[in-house]
Amino acid sequence: MTHRVFTTSVASVHVHYVAKAEKKGRSRAEVDxxxxxxxxxxxxxxxxxxAAGTDFQTFFGAAPxxxxxxxxxxxxxxxxQVEAVADPLMREIRRLDKMIDELARGRAMEKILRSEPALPAADASCLRRA
Structure with missing residues (x-):
């Protein structure tokens, strides 16, 4: 049986993601x-x-x-528990939900996007000398 959220349009949930983020002082640009x-x-x-009303199944299935x-x-x-979700598509949707929750809680974008913070300019310049 296909879960109902799989056939739900991403756009219909996106507006809620944006509203949740904006309510906490974050932006649509950050959600995107x-x-x-x-x-x-x-x-x-x-x-x-x-704009096309793409559903979650198609959206994640066609992800570049x-x-x-x-x-x-x-x-x-x-x-x-996000990592314990058995269905691969549902796990991706839960990951997205988790990241939006982190955004709404005020977490820094570099942490939400699981990236290393950029080196300060002084530290980066010493790398170029090598």
């Missing part, structure tokens, strides 16, 4: 950055998928490049 990081869509491709670092997104969302 999370979606792009996770899936590899460009902003234009993301906008087109939202699922980020390999996404496996670092762990923890609970709605009482469910």
């Amino acid at each position: 950055a999370i979606l792009r990081w996770l899936t590899g869509y460009s902003q234009e491709e993301l906008e087109a998928a939202l 490049a699922m980020n390999p670092a996404r496996t670092a997104v762990t923890g609970k969302v709605c009482g469910v």
